[in-house]
Amino acid sequence: MDSCPVEEGMALAIPPLRQSEKFHLFVSYSSVDAAWTHRLISRLEAAHAGLKVCLHQRDFTPGRNVMENMADCIHQSQKVLLVLSQDFVQSRWCLLEANLSLFGYCLERKPVIPVLLRPCQVPLHLSHLTYLEATDRHFYSKVVQVLCTPNQRMARFLPGPRPVPSLYSGKTLLTLNCINRDNLPSWKVGTFSTLGVPDPLKEVLEDPEVYKQAVGILNGVRSPRSxxxxxxxxxxxxxxxxxxxxxxxxxxxxxxxxxxxxxxxxxxxxxxxxxxxxxxxxxxxxxxxxRRFSKRKMRELVLKVGEANLLLAPHSVLMGCDTKNKVYFVYVLLEDCRQAFLQAPEGEALFQEVLLRFSSTYACCLVHSDFPLCEDATGAQGHLEVGLCFCQFVSLQLKRPGGFGVNPV
Known part of the structure; x- marks a missing residue:
C-alpha cells in the first residue's frame, strides 16, 4: 500500500507550529504497545530537533478528565498518530469512538496516521485511510516523510464523516470473565480478579482503587455451603x-x-x-x-452490581451481569438522565436508588442491544441515540407491576 504522500526530492523539514498549535504530533497507543511506541518517539525526537510530540503520560494536565485532555491535545496538534493493534482497538479506540461527539470535530480536521503494529480489525472510522505497516523495512522513513508533509497536502489521511450513532454513548468496553470460569461448578458464584485494571477501563477509570472497590463488592457474594x-x-x-x-x-x-x-x-x-x-x-x-437458589443468588448479585455502579457511574461506566460467572462494563453518559431525576423531589436520592436497582439490567440491555418495547418510551425524547436511555428504561420498569422490585434478567 502506498503510504508516502511526499514527492521525491522534497526537503524533509518539520512544518512550523501555528499560533494555535503546541505539538507536531499527538500519539495514542495501548499500554501493551508502550515500549515500541516510546522507542519510535525517542528516535524521531533525537533525529529532529524541535519536534514536539504529545504523549499522555507526560503532557496531559493532572487533575483533568482524560477525555478533555485528549480532545485539547488533539486540537493543539498538527497530526494524530494511532498505533493500531488488537489491544489498542479494545482499549483506547473504544474510548475515542465512545464519545466521538467530543473528538469528532478535532479528528475530522486533523490528518490521522494509522500505524499497523500488529494485525487487527481496523476500526470502521479508519478503514478507508492509508496506513503505515510497522513491518515495512521503509517504515521509519515513511513516518518521517508524513511528518514533514504539510497538512493541506494530506487529504488521503483525513478521516471520513462521523460514523454511525452506535459508536457513541452506550459502547461496550469489556466483558470480564471470572477466575477459572471453565472449571466453575454451576452452583458457585464467580470470583473476579482485582489485581489490575483491564486496559479497556484504564482510560476511563483513572483511579485503580475505584475498579478494585467495585469488583470487591461483587466478590462479596458468597456461594452456598449446604x-x-x-x-x-x-x-x-x-x-x-x-x-x-x-x-x-x-x-x-x-x-x-x-x-x-x-x-x-x-x-x-x-x-x-x-x-x-x-x-x-x-x-x-x-x-x-x-433453581430457587440460582434465582436468589442472581437477585443478590444484581443488587451487588448496582452497589458497585454507585462507584462507577460518576466515571460514565456501568457494570451489568446476567450470569454468575461474567460481568459487562459499558461506557454510558448518565449526566442528562441524572438531571432529569433531579427535577423530582429528593431527586439525588431517587437517582441513587434506581442506579442500585436497575443499572445492572440496563447495562445488559446496552450490551445485547435488546431493550423492552413500549409505545410510551419510543415517542419520548431520550438521551441515547440508539436504544433507551437510563431514565427511559427506569420509567418502563416502574410502570410494571412491582416496579421497584429487582428484575435481574
Whole structure:
C-alpha cells in the first residue's frame, strides 16, 4: 500500500507550529504497545530537533478528565498518530469512538496516521485511510516523510464523516470473565480478579482503587455451603422422601383398615394423605433447590452490581451481569438522565436508588442491544441515540407491576 504522500526530492523539514498549535504530533497507543511506541518517539525526537510530540503520560494536565485532555491535545496538534493493534482497538479506540461527539470535530480536521503494529480489525472510522505497516523495512522513513508533509497536502489521511450513532454513548468496553470460569461448578458464584485494571477501563477509570472497590463488592457474594448444592445429594434426599411418603401412606392405611370403626378409618386416611403430601412437597423442594437458589443468588448479585455502579457511574461506566460467572462494563453518559431525576423531589436520592436497582439490567440491555418495547418510551425524547436511555428504561420498569422490585434478567 502506498503510504508516502511526499514527492521525491522534497526537503524533509518539520512544518512550523501555528499560533494555535503546541505539538507536531499527538500519539495514542495501548499500554501493551508502550515500549515500541516510546522507542519510535525517542528516535524521531533525537533525529529532529524541535519536534514536539504529545504523549499522555507526560503532557496531559493532572487533575483533568482524560477525555478533555485528549480532545485539547488533539486540537493543539498538527497530526494524530494511532498505533493500531488488537489491544489498542479494545482499549483506547473504544474510548475515542465512545464519545466521538467530543473528538469528532478535532479528528475530522486533523490528518490521522494509522500505524499497523500488529494485525487487527481496523476500526470502521479508519478503514478507508492509508496506513503505515510497522513491518515495512521503509517504515521509519515513511513516518518521517508524513511528518514533514504539510497538512493541506494530506487529504488521503483525513478521516471520513462521523460514523454511525452506535459508536457513541452506550459502547461496550469489556466483558470480564471470572477466575477459572471453565472449571466453575454451576452452583458457585464467580470470583473476579482485582489485581489490575483491564486496559479497556484504564482510560476511563483513572483511579485503580475505584475498579478494585467495585469488583470487591461483587466478590462479596458468597456461594452456598449446604450439601444440597450437589446434584447427587438433592437426588438422594428427594428419592428418600418420596419412598418415605409412599411407605408411610401404605403402613398407615393398612393399620387403619384393621380397625373396623369408620371414624378411625377416616382419621387414619386423612393423616396418611397429609403426611404423604408433606413428604412429597419436601422431596420436590429438595429437587428444585438449585433453581430457587440460582434465582436468589442472581437477585443478590444484581443488587451487588448496582452497589458497585454507585462507584462507577460518576466515571460514565456501568457494570451489568446476567450470569454468575461474567460481568459487562459499558461506557454510558448518565449526566442528562441524572438531571432529569433531579427535577423530582429528593431527586439525588431517587437517582441513587434506581442506579442500585436497575443499572445492572440496563447495562445488559446496552450490551445485547435488546431493550423492552413500549409505545410510551419510543415517542419520548431520550438521551441515547440508539436504544433507551437510563431514565427511559427506569420509567418502563416502574410502570410494571412491582416496579421497584429487582428484575435481574
Amino acid at each position: 450439601c444440597l448444592r450437589y446434584l447427587g445429594c438433592r437426588l438422594t434426599l428427594g428419592i428418600f422422601l418420596i419412598l418415605l411418603s409412599l411407605t408411610s401412606a401404605f403402613l398407615i392405611v393398612v393399620c387403619g383398615f384393621q380397625n373396623d370403626k369408620p371414624r378411625s378409618i377416616f382419621l387414619v386416611t386423612t393423616v396418611s394423605v397429609c403426611v404423604s403430601l408433606l413428604l412429597l412437597v419436601l422431596a420436590v423442594n429438595s429437587l428444585c433447590w438449585f
